[in-house]
Structure formats: structure tokens, C-alpha cells
Amino acid sequence: MIILENCMKRFHQGTASEVVALKDMSLQIKLGEFVTVIGSNGAGKSSLLNCIGGSFLIDSGKLQICGQNMSKWPEYKRAKYISRVFQDPMKGTCPSATIEQNMALALRRGLSRGLSKGVKPEYLDRFREALSLLDLGLENRLGDRVGLLSGGQRQAMTMLMATLRRPEVLLLDEHIAALDPKTAAQIMSITKKIVEEQQLTTLMITHNMKHAIEFGDRLIMLHQGKVLFDIHGKDKKELTVEKLLGKFYQSQGEELNSDSLLLG
Numbered sequence: 099m100i101i102l103e104n105c106m107k108r109f110h111q112g113t114a115s116e117v118v119a120l121k122d123m124s125l126q127i128k129l130g131e132f133v134t135v136i137g138s139n140g141a142g143k144s145s146l147l148n149c150i151g152g153s154f155l156i157d158s159g160k161l162q163i164c165g166q167n168m169s170k171w172p173e174y175k176r177a178k179y180i181s182r183v184f185q186d187p188m189k190g191t192c193p194s195a196t197i198e199q200n201m202a203l204a205l206r207r208g209l210s211r212g213l214s215k216g217v218k219p220e221y222l223d224r225f226r227e228a229l230s231l232l233d234l235g236l237e238n239r240l241g242d243r244v245g246l247l248s249g250g251q252r253q254a255m256t257m258l259m260a261t262l263r264r265p266e267v268l269l270l271d272e273h274i275a276a277l278d279p280k281t282a283a284q285i286m287s288i289t290k291k292i293v294e295e296q297q298l299t300t301l302m303i304t305h306n307m308k309h310a311i312e313f314g315d316r317l318i319m320l321h322q323g324k325v326l327f328d329i330h331g332k333d334k335k336e337l338t339v340e341k342l343l344g345k346f347y348q349s350q351g352e353e354l355n356s357d358s359l360l361l362g
């Protein structure tokens with residue numbers, strides 16, 4: 099489904115400040131798999147999502163999604179297949195447009211550009227039904243401007259909008275990191291519901307080790323641009339924070355040095 103073959107990404111190549119963000123990375127993610135991605139600061143997590151989503155092109159290697167070699171595809175062309183939710187709850191929605199207008203835009207993801215202001219009446223029932231899944235009462239506020247909503251409500255809407263037209267791949271880039279713990283838990287439960295119901299192939303970056311262990315069916319830990327651990331099946335089910343820290347110590351001979359990851 100997603101195949102990375104020897105993907106390399108360097109920044110400032112050939113200078114003293116050269117950084118290798120992805121080091122010859124190879125990875126295969128199966129259809130419908132929910133993968134959590136962890137690693138300390140600078141490990142390459144966002145670079146992995148950027149390379150899949152097309153925010154930048156890889157320097158070498160191959161990226162295949164849905165059987166197509168997308169290595170050189172620009173981001174806009176990948177948008178037909180890939181949805182992404184970012185950390186900032188203000189980023190994924192348009193505050194000056196109403197809830198129904200935002201939902202109508204989401205329905206057009208990856209299709210031809212051009213905005214039509216009107217929302218087709220036949221879509222309204224579909225929007226109400228989708229919004230009611232969130233359990234936030236937004237289905238009764240279709241005409242409200244999104245700018246009136248709280249950060250948590252906006253991030254819940256962003257999740258819904260990212261999946262209203264079912265994506266082949268869902269990329270979650272620390273999408274709960276900016277929320278308070280209660281709202282974060284609510285968005286995680288909405289995420290789980292949507293991902294499971296639609297059986298979405300999902301990669302979720304998180305700094306919260308407990309979330310990485312609790313959610314998804316596979317966990318990958320990145321370190322210095324490479325996959326350090328790839329844990330799935332029974333091992334994933336039986337994983338604990340202590341086991342993961344122990345594994346890191348065993349493989350690196352040092353403690354995991356990331357407060358944000360440990361405290362996340």
C-alpha cells in the first residue's frame with residue numbers, strides 16, 4: 099500500500115550544516131494498517147510524513163502509494179489520495195466560512211479547483227450525519243462560522259473533514275499535541291472511531307508514548323532518520339512504556355533522551 103524503498107532526504111547538502119533527515123529508509127505499510135510513529139526530537143518523524151505527503155521530494159529512493167510511483171509527484175497531485183491533519187487546530191479549517199461551507203470544501207478534496215459558495219441541499223443531511231459522530235452538537239450549527247468554535251471543536255472538524263471523502267492514506271502530524279489533555283483524549287477517541295470505521299491506512303506521529311502504545315496496530319520508533327524499532331502483532335499488544343524504554347537502552351546503550359517523548 100505504502101512502500102518506501104531506500105528513501106534519502108538531506109538538507110543543506112554539501113555544507114557544514116548538512117542534515118540527513120531520512121537515511122536510506124525502507125518501510126512497507128499495509129492497507130488499513132494504523133501505525134503510530136514516535137522518536138525523539140529530530141528523529142525524522144515529520145520528514146517521513148513530509149516525504150509521503152509531498153511537502154518535499156526525496157533526493158533518492160522510491161515512494162509507491164496505491165501501486166503508483168509517486169516519488170516525483172507534487173503535493174497537490176497527491177492530495178487526491180492523501181489527507182493530513184496538523185498540530186495547529188486553527189490550520190485545517192477556514193474560520194470565515196460556515197461549518198457547512200467547510201464541509202462542502204472537504205468533499206471536494208483532490209478534485210478540480212474552484213470554489214462554489216453554495217452548498218447543495220442534498221449534502222446537508224450527509225454533513226449532519228457525519229458531524230453527529232463527533233458528539234459535539236455541531237450538526238445543529240451548520241450555519242455558524244467555524245471561527246466561533248473552540249480549538250478542540252475545530253480539530254474534531256478537521257479530522258472529520260480530512261476523512262469525509264475517504265483518503266487512501268491519512269497522515270496525523272501530532273494532531274492532538276496542542277490540545278488540553280481532556281480535549282486531546284476526546285480527539286483521540288474520535289480518531290480511533292473514524293480510522294476503524296473506514297479502515298484507513300494511517301500514520302500518526304505522537305510524542306505521547308502511552309498513546310503510541312495504546313492506539314494502532316503497529317508502532318515504529320525512528321532514530322537519526324532510520325527505523326529503530328518496528329513493533330506489531332502480539333508484541334505491540336503486550337508493549338508497555340517500560341518495555342519500550344528498556345528496548346531503547348538495550349539497542350543504544352543509553353537512556354532515551356527526550357523529555358517531551360517521555361512526558362508527552
Ligand SMILES: Nc1ncnc2c1ncn2[C@@H]1O[C@H](COP(=O)(O)OP(=O)(O)OP(=O)(O)O)[C@@H](O)[C@H]1O
Pocket residue numbers: 109110117118119137138139140141142143144145146
Ligand atoms: N526544511 C528543513 N530544512 C532544514 N533542516 C530540516 C528541515 N526539515 C527537517 N530538517 C532537519 O531534519 C532532521 C529531522 O527533522 P524532523 O522534523 O523530521 O524531525 P522530527 O522527528 O519530526 O522532530 P520533532 O519531534 O522535533 O518535530 C532534523 O535535524 C531537522 O532539523
